[in-house]
Amino acid sequence: MDIRAIDWNEAWKRQQSGVFDDGWNRAYWDKRAPHFAMSREGGPYVERFIELVNPEPQWRVLDVGCGSGTLAVPLASRVREITALDISSVMLDSLRVRCEQHEIDNVATVRASWTDDWQSLALEPHDVVIASRSLVVSDLRQAIEKLNRFALRRVCISTPAGEGPLDPAMFRAIGRRRRFGADYIYVYNLLYQMGLQANLHFITYRENKSYRDKDSVFTALRCRIGELLPQEEKILREYIDSAFSCRDGRWRRIVPRTVKWAVMWWDRL
Template structure:
């Protein structure tokens, strides 16, 4: 249920303010700039911003630029899911870090929201009493089941649905810990977090992006030349924090620097991969893509590698903060 202050804010908002929000978001896509402009003009108090609406708008604009119906749609194929799992398994430090962060043990019950191919859910299940993994993409679910079978895991429950469509009563809750690791590509982040809070008995933990991820930066660089329009990044941790704050949740935060790496057997394989991801259809577009990749790909041991650091954040809180 929304706090009374949030209800009053909704009643106070005027249509001209929402027009201003839309104009600024369309032109800048920056929550920080939105706040700065409002503060300078003194036309609005920062507490009157509906940050969940900011999140929704950024999310929607990002999907429209990428021409994707939903974030999960890019992982429908088994091939894409396998490639993701193989890439994730090359970074065991990330898995170890999450285990340490969550503070789980043999008696713990855990819910993984947006579990992907089971990168975390499967090894967690081998150490905990029970893990429920929610994952909507068919390719990811198929690969996760294979991964679990290979590891001999039998206490993993897989629910193949969007988090937005889940009724908490469908799940085997409650859970000691509910977490989402880089899987917050949902239109209504407030509703998503409220549902997580309802199912957790100890804590909720979210991992998300502080700034543009490496793959987003490549899109930012290329999109104008390929498609004649600016690329729109999805919402980041600044907006997420404000949404949580408006909910009365004051999370602990830890910044993380992670290395993101993509490896290809040859240059043409990299081109074909990004042609699909960047909707390259013409010879002219392919020429632009090839020139860009030749400037950023590095040849290492016979393979072509894209490797860059990115800043991420972990936000977590005890459930006694959940309204």
Template sequence: MKNTLNTDYFENLWLNDHPFNDRNADFWNLRAEEFNQSVSKNRSVSNREKKVELFLEKGLINSNSRALDIGCGSGQLAIALAKVVKEVVAMDFSEKMLDYAKKNAKEAGVDNIQFVLSDWENFVLEEPFDLVIASMSPAINGPADLYKMLMACKGSCCLSAFVKRSGALKEKLYSVTDQAFKPQYNIINYIFNILWTKGYLAELSYEMGSYERLLPLEKAREIYPLELDISESPEKIKSLYAFLDQKEKDGFITEIMSQTRGELIWKVSK
């Protein structure tokens, strides 16, 4: 019986599975303030420090290492890495995310981070890095992005993404705007299997948790049409606004999100 579980099989699954439209830099510019606030909390800081400690324990980095953070957001993981490695290159296609990242790095007193405004497709690779990270990054959106990540690395890679994410409010918003809820988060599955077919033995771990998302009503009116992919539908936006107005309390929309993250770590040298 022919084995159909080859690299092409999982590449095609990934290429044909896009439950969410690709979000552009404008979307992440809009979310930069919210994102920066959420990842600046004490628990998030502690988690990043533990992650860097894990990299050290596994021998993935040392004081002479160079690291690349693909889709660095507001720079918190890049900052934690910069405290223990020689150099970090932190790239993002959102100018406002990078503005927060530069500010956070200055406040943290680190000066060994090179910030680059670029998307991953057009990012110029000059030499490979000892550690390449894509932490919850929308930049790795297909097989070509993954293979460029491998090319950028001469040591180890770390990639994380949602495997499950839900919130009662978000599910209700899909219903209110006459849409089916889209719960698929399959990227970790595809990447793990592509790596396996190519001989990379990735370690897979999961992290479960929940957090409170608090948005000013006007900001929620901007963000949710993009998240629900209804920006071109005035009638659906009207229904969304009416529902948000009912749920507003003291000028804010509150949403409790439950999520499971998957993380892959693998060595590029087979």
């Protein structure tokens, strides 16, 4: 079989179908935003991703799907300017608060979706465009073409390798069949088909978040699932009893999950 005959964008679309309606998407991310900043501060992923982007101090960065500034906040002191774009206004509010706290004044926010016309929002090309863990799109080819159009020098994206950050055991426990989306291999193959021979690097870490109490664990996990029926809430609490324990006054997973991200980057010629 000739794998060049596979249409990787169609394969990606099939695998992701139903997940990416903007309305659902925005509400979901708005709801997750309050917990997001705290859970994403620093860590091995952020350090490594920034090393790979390797921006020069005079560069301007466009951060697509910036969230509450996981990358934008630590990057701000290393580059000239950042434009941080996200579909969720709550994420952007949280980013602006963090910028104030860190006395950052070179980050501008734009509320927009991947599918909006960025040109009509007066967005200009930037030296480097990043999309970290934010390829929440149905048409991947279109998204990559857009990133390329808005990048003068470099593009750097990341996506799960394997299951990604969502815990399949949790979904199984509450009886939800969650189809895990397409991982990096779809992206990498599509890049190849588009003539982009991207560099590839994996960032792997043990996710060992800790929580104040059991209710905080519950709130954090429920946020990732969406609405729950009363019966599902009960099962989720039982799952937490079996998978988490309290050590040194903090609630953690008994067995930390290994999470693996694929970072792909290429220079614009």
